[in-house]
Amino acid sequence: MKGWMGKLRVLTLLGSIALVLSGCGRENLSALIPKGYGAETSLDLIILTAIVMLFVLVIVMILYVTVLIRFRKKKGKEDFVPKQVEGNKTLETVWTVIPIILLIIIAVPTVIATFDLADTKGAKDELNVDVTGNQYWWHFNYNGQEIQTSQDLYIPTGEKVYLNMKSSDVIHSFWVPSISGKMDVNPENENTMYIEAYEEGVYWGKCAELCGPSHSLMDFKVIAVSPEEFEQWVSDMQNVDPKAVAEGETAQEGQALFQENNCMGCHAIGSSPVQVGPNLTNFGDRSKVAGVLDHNKENVMKWIMNPESVKPGNKMTGNYPTLSEEEASKIADYLLQLQPSEITPESAGN
Amino acid sequence: MSIAATQKRGFGAVLWDYVTTVDHKKIAHLYLFAGGLFFLIGGLEAMLIRIQLAKPDNDFLSAGLYNEVITMHGTTMIFLAAMPLIFALMNAVLPLQIGARDVAFPYLNSLGFWLFMFGGILLNCSWFLGGAPDAGWTAYAPLSTTSPGHGVDFYVMGLQIAGAGTLIGGINFLVTVVNMRAPGMTYMRMPLFTWASFIASVLILFAFPALTVGLFLLMFDRMFGTAFFDVSLGGNTIIWEHIFWIFGHPEVYILILPLFGVFSDVFSTFAKKRLFGYTAMVFATMLIAFLGFMVWAHHMFTVGLGPVANSIFSIATMAIAVPTGIKIFNWLATLWGGNITINSAMLWALAFIPTFTIGGMTGVMVASVAADYQYHDSYFVVAHFHYVIVGGTIFGIFSALHYWWPKMFGRILREGLGKLTFWTFFIGFHLTFFIQHFLGLMGMPRRYWVFHSGDGLDLGNLISTIGAFFMAFGVIVFIINAILTARDAKAPADPWDGRTLEWATASPPAHYNFKQTPLVRGLDPLWIEKSEGKGKMTPAEPLGEIHMPNSSFLPFLFSLGLFVAGFGFIYQTDNKAWLAVLIGGMAFSLGTMVVRSMKDDLGYHISKEELEREAD
Numbered sequence: 001m002k003g004w005m006g007k008l009r010v011l012t013l014l015g016s017i018a019l020v021l022s023g024c025g026r027e028n029l030s031a032l033i034p035k036g037y038g039a040e041t042s043l044d045l046i047i048l049t050a051i052v053m054l055f056v057l058v059i060v061m062i063l064y065v066t067v068l069i070r071f072r073k074k075k076g077k078e079d080f081v082p083k084q085v086e087g088n089k090t091l092e093t094v095w096t097v098i099p100i101i102l103l104i105i106i107a108v109p110t111v112i113a114t115f116d117l118a119d120t121k122g123a124k125d126e127l128n129v130d131v132t133g134n135q136y137w138w139h140f141n142y143n144g145q146e147i148q149t150s151q152d153l154y155i156p157t158g159e160k161v162y163l164n165m166k167s168s169d170v171i172h173s174f175w176v177p178s179i180s181g182k183m184d185v186n187p188e189n190e191n192t193m194y195i196e197a198y199e200e201g202v203y204w205g206k207c208a209e210l211c212g213p214s215h216s217l218m219d220f221k222v223i224a225v226s227p228e229e230f231e232q233w234v235s236d237m238q239n240v241d242p243k244a245v246a247e248g249e250t251a252q253e254g255q256a257l258f259q260e261n262n263c264m265g266c267h268a269i270g271s272s273p274v275q276v277g278p279n280l281t282n283f284g285d286r287s288k289v290a291g292v293l294d295h296n297k298e299n300v301m302k303w304i305m306n307p308e309s310v311k312p313g314n315k316m317t318g319n320y321p322t323l324s325e326e327e328a329s330k331i332a333d334y335l336l337q338l339q340p341s342e343i344t345p346e347s348a349g350n
Numbered sequence: 351m352s353i354a355a356t357q358k359r360g361f362g363a364v365l366w367d368y369v370t371t372v373d374h375k376k377i378a379h380l381y382l383f384a385g386g387l388f389f390l391i392g393g394l395e396a397m398l399i400r401i402q403l404a405k406p407d408n409d410f411l412s413a414g415l416y417n418e419v420i421t422m423h424g425t426t427m428i429f430l431a432a433m434p435l436i437f438a439l440m441n442a443v444l445p446l447q448i449g450a451r452d453v454a455f456p457y458l459n460s461l462g463f464w465l466f467m468f469g470g471i472l473l474n475c476s477w478f479l480g481g482a483p484d485a486g487w488t489a490y491a492p493l494s495t496t497s498p499g500h501g502v503d504f505y506v507m508g509l510q511i512a513g514a515g516t517l518i519g520g521i522n523f524l525v526t527v528v529n530m531r532a533p534g535m536t537y538m539r540m541p542l543f544t545w546a547s548f549i550a551s552v553l554i555l556f557a558f559p560a561l562t563v564g565l566f567l568l569m570f571d572r573m574f575g576t577a578f579f580d581v582s583l584g585g586n587t588i589i590w591e592h593i594f595w596i597f598g599h600p601e602v603y604i605l606i607l608p609l610f611g612v613f614s615d616v617f618s619t620f621a622k623k624r625l626f627g628y629t630a631m632v633f634a635t636m637l638i639a640f641l642g643f644m645v646w647a648h649h650m651f652t653v654g655l656g657p658v659a660n661s662i663f664s665i666a667t668m669a670i671a672v673p674t675g676i677k678i679f680n681w682l683a684t685l686w687g688g689n690i691t692i693n694s695a696m697l698w699a700l701a702f703i704p705t706f707t708i709g710g711m712t713g714v715m716v717a718s719v720a721a722d723y724q725y726h727d728s729y730f731v732v733a734h735f736h737y738v739i740v741g742g743t744i745f746g747i748f749s750a751l752h753y754w755w756p757k758m759f760g761r762i763l764r765e766g767l768g769k770l771t772f773w774t775f776f777i778g779f780h781l782t783f784f785i786q787h788f789l790g791l792m793g794m795p796r797r798y799w800v801f802h803s804g805d806g807l808d809l810g811n812l813i814s815t816i817g818a819f820f821m822a823f824g825v826i827v828f829i830i831n832a833i834l835t836a837r838d839a840k841a842p843a844d845p846w847d848g849r850t851l852e853w854a855t856a857s858p859p860a861h862y863n864f865k866q867t868p869l870v871r872g873l874d875p876l877w878i879e880k881s882e883g884k885g886k887m888t889p890a891e892p893l894g895e896i897h898m899p900n901s902s903f904l905p906f907l908f909s910l911g912l913f914v915a916g917f918g919f920i921y922q923t924d925n926k927a928w929l930a931v932l933i934g935g936m937a938f939s940l941g942t943m944v945v946r947s948m949k950d951d952l953g954y955h956i957s958k959e960e961l962e963r964e965a966d
């Protein structure tokens with residue numbers, strides 16, 4: 001008997017640890033704290049299915065514990081030979097039919113939610129963003145707006161934003177857990193999904209399909225701002241002058257170095273079809289450097305001088321001239337000045 | 351070959367015996383040893399993963415190496431540990447349970463093992479030859495087709511060779527069950543383990559060819575310049591996902607069904623009750639196997655197949671919960687009213703019920719498409735499939751090993767150490783994986799080399815890592831147990847008061863299994879004889895000569911040829927001189943086939959007199 005009580009205690013302990021931990025995780029990352037339509041729809045289904053299934057688990061556990069208490073071999077009855085029962089039609093029918101009913105309870109809302117989340121009929125009247133997954137960064141092209149960004153996806157709150165997603169290399173998967181479930185980003189076809197954020201904030205996005213050594217470093221952010229702020233951001237981005245001269249001596253030298261080293265071959269500033277590397281139009285406003293490092297000059301220099309140390313397997317390493325620390329510092333000064341808008345991750349509450 | 355093989359033989363003689371054996375019981379030992387070895391390697395890889403994830407932003411492993419480790423952990427555990435361990439059980443027990451003297455094709459049985467073994471070795475050679483495969487055990491294109499180095503080439507060739515062995519093994523067991531049953535052993539009198547192994551063999555027959563085809567396409571893309579999965583040349587990467595999962599999902603049932611059979615046998619033996627709802631159990635197993643082919647796309651809910659396909663596959667997947675539920679309730683009903691003995695074998699089987707129920711519960715949860723958009727490729731899924739594969743397959747293998755160890759090795763595993771293994775592994779398992787459900791929902795994707803300190807995932811990952819060490823400890827105790835037991839007293843023929851035919855012969859059985867083929871008079875034939883006071887099986891034939899197959903070295907050589915050719919295939923992309931190795935290896939294998947075909951090998955006979963001299 002003792003062993004089994006011990007086991008029960010372990011199970012209870014495990015359960016309570018889980019409950020404590022399920023303080024639900026980090027806000028704006030956890031799927032358990034939904035801040036958008038897709039995540040909310042999914043969580044409703046998660047809760048419904050968990051409740052139905054917990055009901056089944058409880059029944060199984062009641063029977064299980066009863067069996068172990070009542071029918072364990074007892075002292076003095078070691079040789080007892082139980083009745084050999086073949087089966088029982090009624091019982092067997094009951095435990096076939098009840099699960100079917102439970103599954104119907106789950107299946108109907110599942111199908112409804114699936115069709116709802118796949119409904120992209122309204123796409124043409126709303127904001128569309130072409131999303132390209134690359135090893136290991138994200139490119140966002142605001143359809144018809146002549147705006148391209150990388151890593152930070154700005155969207156207005158309370159509106160459906162349609163994402164048309166395609167990969168430039170291997171399969172990736174676009175996942176912003178607190179806003180919406182994921183969708184794969186395939187090389188051969190465009191997948192469309194919509195996201196809608198309820199409130200302003202900076203939401204953490206992750207790549208969810210193994211895409212190479214730096215798969216776990218392919219973080220991005222969705223920055224949801226009010227529709228007015230979003231309009232402001234759009235006009236700020238559209239009015240960027242890529243040729244504007246930087247302020248301060250080192251930054252100007254950095255700008256010159258940026259051109260001399262032909263960084264623009266891959267990195268556009270301002271609207272451009274170039275997307276070999278991330279678009280840097282609003283680099284100074286980015287929430288992170290390379291998606292994972294804190295946004296400061298030191299980290300920008302670290303990336304420029306040795307991207308391999310930050311993201312193993314990235315496509316920048318070895319494809320540009322070696323830069324001295326001084327040169328990297330100047331380029332960083334220039335890049336960090338690329339702050340076209342007052343609408344930034346900070347203003348959205350990062 | 352002498353029947354009285356008790357005299358001491360040298361190591362070389364024993365080795366030669368095992369390398370050339372066609373005896374299903376010795377092949378079971380080979381599968382157990384090889385599968386156990388790969389299980390330890392896969393377990394070591396698992397420990398490396400958990401150490402890397404013990405704390406945020408850890409750099410214990412580099413990013414590239416981490417991907418190699420996760421790929422090899424998955425591939426090793428599925429193909430090189432779980433599959434052969436299951437084959438070990440089938441080989442050890444299935445012929446005995448149906449009253450047969452061996453499998454239908456003893457030579458092929460040996461061939462199947464050596465193909466698997468050389469495939470597994472080839473795959474693991476990659477560690478020492480420039481790096482292991484790193485595209486995940488699912489090897490999704492184009493990551494797999496563009497992966498630099500030879501890692502994925504080793505994956506392709508290793509699995510192709512090992513997969514051929516598995517296919518051969520599956521066909522062999524199919525034919526064995528169809529053709530080799532003792533008189534009176536009708537289909538509906540077969541023990542559940544035999545039934546489940548039979549159905550799993552059908553799954554192998556239909557599922558593995560899909561893998562074979564997929565691997566050929568991948569091989570041609572990587573080695574011979576085709577473009578099946580190259581989008582820029584008109585190929586399609588989603589096709590790989592379909593092919594892989596058309597194999598991959600039935601594979602999950604290949605891994606679990608035989609263990610469902612084990613649990614059925616263990617429960618009824620230790621509850622001293624006939625299996626409740628035998629017919630329902632058989633048909634539930636068939637239904638699970640059938641539905642198992644209809645649900646592969648639930649691994650692809652986020653691929654963008656559209657709501658119609660997603661909904662259909664979602665509902666089909668949920669439907670599997672019904673036959674699985676029938677099985678769980680039938681097991682509980684078997685135990686209900688029984689006289690339950692709880693020993694190590696039974697502990698594993700009893701622990702399976704709540705663990706697998708949780709795995710099934712999360713299985714229905716992930717089947718719900720719109721909810722799966724969150725679970726997919728997150729740690730929730732990692733937790734789910736470890737609950738079913740470890741909680742079902744591995745718990746089942748441990749249960750089976752404790753249950754059948756006397757039949758396989760003639761010794762009973764020690765109870766104290768057995769319980770220590772169980773409790774540490776069981777507690778460690780739940781510590782490791784329960785928390786991962788929450789890690790997934792808290793935003794931790796699968797196959798992540800690092801998580802960041804600000805992600806709020808630190809504590810959960812640390813708990814998970816601690817649990818993994820408990821599991822490792824349990825496995826080590828099991829190995830110690832197996833070694834110590836070798837010096838214990840010999841086990842009786844029927845140590846558990848068994849019900850099925852394997853307990854009607856000695857532990858371990860003579861190489862011909864049954865001196866006289868037993869006559870089967872119903873389900874649980876030995877139990878029937880015991881409850882009617884006879885205590886042993888009635889023979890179905892008079893004592894007479896037994897025809898046995900000869901040992902053969904050819905299966906080993908055939909597989910060795912393919913192993914060598916595998917290197918030729920892999921390296922001919924660097925230097926065409928390797929084509930010589932490729933052709934040489936293939937020619938060598940072909941040569942062994944020619945020898946096999948030309949040489950008349952009629953086996954040998956054990957005379958009646960010799961049998962009479964043997965004690966019962």
